[in-house]
Amino acid sequence: QVQLQESGPGLVKPSETLSLTCTVSGGSISGYYWSWIRQPPGKGLEWIGYIYYSGTTNYNPSLKSRLTISVDTSKNQFSLNLSSVTAADTAVYYCARVEGSSDWSTLDYWGQGTLVTVSS
Amino acid sequence: DIQMTQSPSSLSASVGDRVTITCRASQGISNYLAWYQQKPGKVPKLLISAASTLQSGVPSRFSGSGSGTDFTLTISSLQPEDVATYYCQKYNSALKTFGQGTKVEIK
Numbered sequence: 001q002v003q004l005q006e007s008g009p010g011l012v013k014p015s016e017t018l019s020l021t022c023t024v025s026g027g028s029i030s031g032y033y034w035s036w037i038r039q040p041p042g043k044g045l046e047w048i049g050y051i052y053y054s055g056t057t058n059y060n061p062s063l064k065s066r067l068t069i070s071v072d073t074s075k076n077q078f079s080l081n082l083s084s085v086t087a088a089d090t091a092v093y094y095c096a097r098v099e100g101s102s103d104w105s106t107l108d109y110w111g112q113g114t115l116v117t118v119s120s
Numbered sequence: 121d122i123q124m125t126q127s128p129s130s131l132s133a134s135v136g137d138r139v140t141i142t143c144r145a146s147q148g149i150s151n152y153l154a155w156y157q158q159k160p161g162k163v164p165k166l167l168i169s170a171a172s173t174l175q176s177g178v179p180s181r182f183s184g185s186g187s188g189t190d191f192t193l194t195i196s197s198l199q200p201e202d203v204a205t206y207y208c209q210k211y212n213s214a215l216k217t218f219g220q221g222t223k224v225e226i227k
Contacts, residue, residue, distance in 0.1 A: 106169045
């Protein structure tokens with residue numbers, strides 16, 4: 001059973017960089033696309049972007065200028081860096097796996113989510 | 121960018137009622153449409169892929185239909201455990217947009 005676990009600081013100061021890591025267990029990161037999704041408190045889901053195990057990325061245009069998603073296959077991890085954060089970036093951040101070998105697919109396994117608050 | 125619009129944004133129905141949620145894409149997306157269920161305080165769960173394919177373990181009272189721009193999620197007989205927010209998501213092309221969600225409550 002594939003499991004995903006987000007980790008990283010729960011509090012980030014405005015203008016700084018939000019950094020999260022998703023650790024994949026119970027399966028290999030290779031062969032799949034891996035996504036980040038976020039959900040501001042009391043609001044809906046926003047797709048952030050994804051990375052293929054080989055390093056190919058695809059970002060939400062609304063975040064692209066501030067966003068970097070990377071992968072470390074040796075650690076079975078992938079990461080998110082979002083720079084110049086503001087209070088609007090406060091959200092629960094989820095990592096998830098894209099089902100199958102195509103990026104045109106659904107999100108079948110999700111992490112539990114981690115709340116990141118942007119505040120001084 | 122293709123926009124995904126769900127309606128209604130919330131609904132309240134009685135146990136046993138038939139519930140229908142609509143998701144409309146601003147351009148055709150074939151059947152590249154998923155439905156997710158998010159119970160309060162929980163992680164979203166994939167219910168339906170390819171517009172109408174029920175995931176393993178999902179109760180048969182859930183069904184999906186549609187193609188192109190108009191899609192529906194139907195709960196044939198609403199149960200208390202179905203209280204949740206339901207999201208559609210398109211997954212064709214590069215931008216995987218979610219709908220804004222439909223909150224389902226028991227009357």
